[in-house]
Amino acid sequence: MSGRAGSAAPAQNGCPAAAQERSPSLRQSYDLACKVMLLGDSGVGKTCFLLQFKDGAFLSGTFIATVGIDFRNKVMAVDGVKVKLQIWDTAGQERFRSVTHAYYRDAQALLLFYDITSKMSFDNIRAWLTEIHEYAQKDVVIMLLGNKADVSSERVIRMEDGESLAREYGVPFMETSAKTGMNVELAFLAIAKSFCPCIFNCVHTAEVAAVLRSVQQMMMFTYDGKERGRPRTNKNLDLICILNSFKKNVREAEKPLFKLRGISGQASE
Numbered sequence: 001m002s003g004r005a006g007s008a009a010p011a012q013n014g015c016p017a018a019a020q021e022r023s024p025s026l027r028q029s030y031d032l033a034c035k036v037m038l039l040g041d042s043g044v045g046k047t048c049f050l051l052q053f054k055d056g057a058f059l060s061g062t063f064i065a066t067v068g069i070d071f072r073n074k075v076m077a078v079d080g081v082k083v084k085l086q087i088w089d090t091a092g093q094e095r096f097r098s099v100t101h102a103y104y105r106d107a108q109a110l111l112l113f114y115d116i117t118s119k120m121s122f123d124n125i126r127a128w129l130t131e132i133h134e135y136a137q138k139d140v141v142i143m144l145l146g147n148k149a150d151v152s153s154e155r156v157i158r159m160e161d162g163e164s165l166a167r168e169y170g171v172p173f174m175e176t177s178a179k180t181g182m183n184v185e186l187a188f189l190a191i192a193k194s195f196c197p198c199i200f201n202c203v204h205t206a207e208v209a210a211v212l213r214s215v216q217q218m219m220m221f222t223y224d225g226k227e228r229g230r231p232r233t234n235k236n237l238d239l240i241c242i243l244n245s246f247k248k249n250v251r252e253a254e255k256p257l258f259k260l261r262g263i264s265g266q267a268s269e
């Protein structure tokens with residue numbers, strides 16, 4: 001069977017796309033990293049959505065299902081902070097579920113898709129949310145997206161239905177079009193922003209401030225080029241986890257103590 005996958009992703013210059021992501025020439029600096037997974041039934045438009053976001057292009061024509069999993073990186077600027085989104089495009093077909101489940105655990109954000117022209121893809125959202133509940137981290141950020149909003153003549157799911165399902169599960173929702181680009185950037189921006197409050201919000205206890213200060217030092221250490229042994233990407237993810245664990249305290253803050261602005265460094269990927 002033909003298909004798209006990490007190692008068999010669309011190649012440019014004879015080099016698999018995922019490998020090109022690792023190419024030193026494509027290295028970009030960033031302040032924070034976030035692993036995002038795209039989930040939903042086969043054919044809802046996950047791969048097209050990612051390509052629209054990454055390259056501003058739409059993949060029309062014959063539909064080739066993703067095989068397994070693939071990823072792309074993109075750095076977004078959010079209020080001056082560079083957030084690297086490592087976006088994992090999963091195969092929607094049932095037979096690849098066991099492969100993709102293994103990746104849920106590390107994901108910090110999930111974009112869950114249905115196709116507004118497919119009732120089945122919408123009905124399956126509940127099953128997807130059950131899987132997410134089973135395999136993903138408890139505090140994972142989830143967003144529900146109704147894709148193919150450009151095909152209004154074939155719409156079978158009303159926007160209100162999407163909104164009400166999202167409300168039921170307490171997740172944000174928007175309709176999108178991977179074809180026209182409608183809300184594509186916005187969806188990723190919302191995800192990226194959800195990882196920044198911990199930095200820009202204020203802290204009010206000396207204890208939290210001290211921990212954040214040490215995190216800042218760790219970040220500087222990570223980026224100073226002396227750290228060896230572990231991939232920096234993992235190190236950054238560790239730091240994000242530490243920061244996330246302080247989100248709650250930070251949200252309850254009353255007045256500014258300091259802000260971790262201006263942290264930057266050279267990313268290895």
Ligand SMILES: Nc1nc2c(ncn2[C@@H]2O[C@H](COP(=O)(O)OP(=O)(O)OP(=O)(O)O)[C@@H](O)[C@H]2O)c(=O)[nH]1
Nearest residue numbers: 042043044045046047048065066092148177178179
């Ligand atoms: N009109 C329209 N067509 C879309 C849109 N997004 C995707 N498509 C089409 O829908 C089909 C499936 O898109 P894919 O992105 O490959 O779907 P997928 O969710 O990645 O599917 P799997 O890889 O099997 O999980 C393709 O023929 C696309 O051209 C959209 O926003 N509007």
